[in-house]
Amino acid sequence: MRTIRYGGDYNPEQWPEEVWHEDVRLMKEAGVNLVSLGVFNWGIIEPAPGEYDFTGLDRSIELLHENGIGVNLGTPTSSPPAWLRRAHPEIRLVDVDGRTLAGGTRHGVCPSSPAYGDACANIVEQLAARYGSHPAVELWHVHNEYGWANLECYCKVSERAFHRWLEDRYGEIDRLNDAWGTAFWGIVYRSFDQIEAPAAAPPGVNPALLLDWKRFSGEAHLANYRVQREIIARHSDAPATTNFMIPNCEGMDYWRWAEAVDVVSNNHYLVAERPENHIELSMSADLARGVAGGPWMVMEHSTSAVNWQARNLAKTTGEMRRNSLTHLARGADGLMFFQWRASRSGAEKFHSAMLPHGGTDTQVWRDVVELGGDLKRLSGVVGAEVEAEVAVLWDWESWWALELEWRPSVELEFRERVEAYYSSLWRQHVTVDFAHPESDLSRYKLVVAPSSYLLTAEAGKNLRGYVEKGGHLIVSYFSGVVDEHDTVHAGAHPGALRDVLGLWVEEFHPLPEDGSLTLDSSARGRIWSERIRLEGAEAAARFADGPDAGHPAITRHRLGRGTAWYAATALDDATGLRGLLAEALDRAEVARVDGVPEQVEIVRRGPACFLINHSDQDVSVPGLRGVDALDGTAYDGEVAIAAGAVVIVHTTGDTPPHLP
Ligand code: GLA
Numbered sequence: 001m002r003t004i005r006y007g008g009d010y011n012p013e014q015w016p017e018e019v020w021h022e023d024v025r026l027m028k029e030a031g032v033n034l035v036s037l038g039v040f041n042w043g044i045i046e047p048a049p050g051e052y053d054f055t056g057l058d059r060s061i062e063l064l065h066e067n068g069i070g071v072n073l074g075t076p077t078s079s080p081p082a083w084l085r086r087a088h089p090e091i092r093l094v095d096v097d098g099r100t101l102a103g104g105t106r107h108g109v110c111p112s113s114p115a116y117g118d119a120c121a122n123i124v125e126q127l128a129a130r131y132g133s134h135p136a137v138e139l140w141h142v143h144n145e146y147g148w149a150n151l152e153c154y155c156k157v158s159e160r161a162f163h164r165w166l167e168d169r170y171g172e173i174d175r176l177n178d179a180w181g182t183a184f185w186g187i188v189y190r191s192f193d194q195i196e197a198p199a200a201a202p203p204g205v206n207p208a209l210l211l212d213w214k215r216f217s218g219e220a221h222l223a224n225y226r227v228q229r230e231i232i233a234r235h236s237d238a239p240a241t242t243n244f245m246i247p248n249c250e251g252m253d254y255w256r257w258a259e260a261v262d263v264v265s266n267n268h269y270l271v272a273e274r275p276e277n278h279i280e281l282s283m284s285a286d287l288a289r290g291v292a293g294g295p296w297m298v299m300e301h302s303t304s305a306v307n308w309q310a311r312n313l314a315k316t317t318g319e320m321r322r323n324s325l326t327h328l329a330r331g332a333d334g335l336m337f338f339q340w341r342a343s344r345s346g347a348e349k350f351h352s353a354m355l356p357h358g359g360t361d362t363q364v365w366r367d368v369v370e371l372g373g374d375l376k377r378l379s380g381v382v383g384a385e386v387e388a389e390v391a392v393l394w395d396w397e398s399w400w401a402l403e404l405e406w407r408p409s410v411e412l413e414f415r416e417r418v419e420a421y422y423s424s425l426w427r428q429h430v431t432v433d434f435a436h437p438e439s440d441l442s443r444y445k446l447v448v449a450p451s452s453y454l455l456t457a458e459a460g461k462n463l464r465g466y467v468e469k470g471g472h473l474i475v476s477y478f479s480g481v482v483d484e485h486d487t488v489h490a491g492a493h494p495g496a497l498r499d500v501l502g503l504w505v506e507e508f509h510p511l512p513e514d515g516s517l518t519l520d521s522s523a524r525g526r527i528w529s530e531r532i533r534l535e536g537a538e539a540a541a542r543f544a545d546g547p548d549a550g551h552p553a554i555t556r557h558r559l560g561r562g563t564a565w566y567a568a569t570a571l572d573d574a575t576g577l578r579g580l581l582a583e584a585l586d587r588a589e590v591a592r593v594d595g596v597p598e599q600v601e602i603v604r605r606g607p608a609c610f611l612i613n614h615s616d617q618d619v620s621v622p623g624l625r626g627v628d629a630l631d632g633t634a635y636d637g638e639v640a641i642a643a644g645a646v647v648i649v650h651t652t653g654d655t656p657p658h659l660p
Contacts, residue, residue: 005336006032006371007069008339012056015341026355031376035340037060039141040074047081061073071134072141075123075127075143078144079144082103088113090110093108096199097200098154107149110150110153110158125231131236132235133235142242146225152213154197159196176192185206198213203406211485214400215253215397217251221252240261242265244265244266247284247287254396263296268301269302282326283419286431288330297336301324303315303320303352305351307350315352322644325648333382385605385606386433390433390447390590391446392425397454398452412478420450427573428582429602435447437455437459439462441471447466451476455482474580492506503533505533509546511529517544529568536559539552541553554580565584607651609624609649620640627652629650
């Protein structure tokens, strides 16, 4: 159905029933067509083991259904009831320091616990059997934020599950010893059960063990999702999802999760005090679209302040609208909020909602109603693809590996480099996809690898093939260094990319804290320098000072029909990175937008061109022809966008090709 899903988490169990009638009336006023119900109600629908009370849930589903509001039905397993913890104390989460964590909140359970798993399977069976064919149930909201506060559990049950996982992966213990390089320090294992869960330990724990522990921990949650999904499938044809936390959950490999869900849904919250946080929001949306391989939905964002940051700044005028429309522009087919009605009790009473404590005579409510109305007029974008000619590589495993202990510099951070490159492209109005390094990259004119420390030999081959066939590639420093076990590729760095980049690295020269350097192009760099030895590439710029003065800093390598660039320092955007990207974009013939101010986000999705003005200046964008998607204004070349406003143009055929 070509309808943008609009709504939020709905918790009628927190309110007397007369309030529910007001809820549905106001939902209709706001254009709400989907609510997430029952996400945290386990202790209410199963008050004691095996005793069920579905009266409230039955009634609220009926009420919503009678009013034409769809239900995204939650499975409440992220908030186990108090009785379960008492009956099975072994389900309690054990943290990295070996502390058993108390209850009184959600999430604190061991994901590998059989007792917890059985109780989850039982309540999901009850729900799926009862509501599986209810016409109101459009979507299943499985669990909530898998791994949010219990990503890793270090209890003995988890340790035993880890042994089984390792046995499945390696078959024989000596294959594990080889893969982990356990000859180092002689910490060789003679059987799987000798391996300890990597709880707090003296420094220098085998990084291959830590990497596999991260894989195991994420997969324990994914296995739990799959169990629930299978139960639901026996009773219901409705699709299922679980809300991801892209890009802020480091621990989940969402490329893998995306294969398991029917619809990718994501929760995104701005860090309110962060400068240009709207760029990070765009990145989150592009990454959600990337893992989904197409349209996706926002399961949660906020109308205004959250309650869990140090200072919970309210959104400024128009900010919620800009945020929402950025998600829509970048592929979301649904825009949901946490939450419908602000709660009065509990931990989240200072979190914003669609309906604030202050009721309907509030700016938040007026904005919610306005957005709901606009979304009805924008339903033409549902299902439409976002076109991107540039891909940025993103790999959670590389993120994990890069930030383990004892790296050449603590300033080697995955997101720092990805965001540097992403933001620079954003400021140049270039829409990007995110892609996995082993995926088919042939449709992209330019591929950017800002932080690919862990790169398998397969990925290296993939990138080489991409360049040879005419692709353009930019790689940043400390990439292609290790394989999937954190083992250095044989020979000189960057092993997986040496032939693609046409160079090798003699020695790393990380800079001291606050150190900086300059290039002969007058670009500035931070964090990193290294001694590059050319082996086919040419130097596009050299270090003018620092430990590698006179040696190459930016290189270019023609290989087959394509070109690969390498940047050996953390290039400052204004003096270096922007120029490097611009050169590569030009050579790759990536379509660019001219004459648009930097803080105007411009994204094309299907027939619609979204122009989102993040600046406090009125601006005008030239060269657009079409019709305003919201008010029908005809544009013939010039579109004015007030400070902080959004204009969406349904473009017509004669719009010049330089527009995205
Ligand atoms: C997460 C959770 C929600 C709520 C919000 C608050 O996204 O999924 O239940 O706690 O955070 O921002």
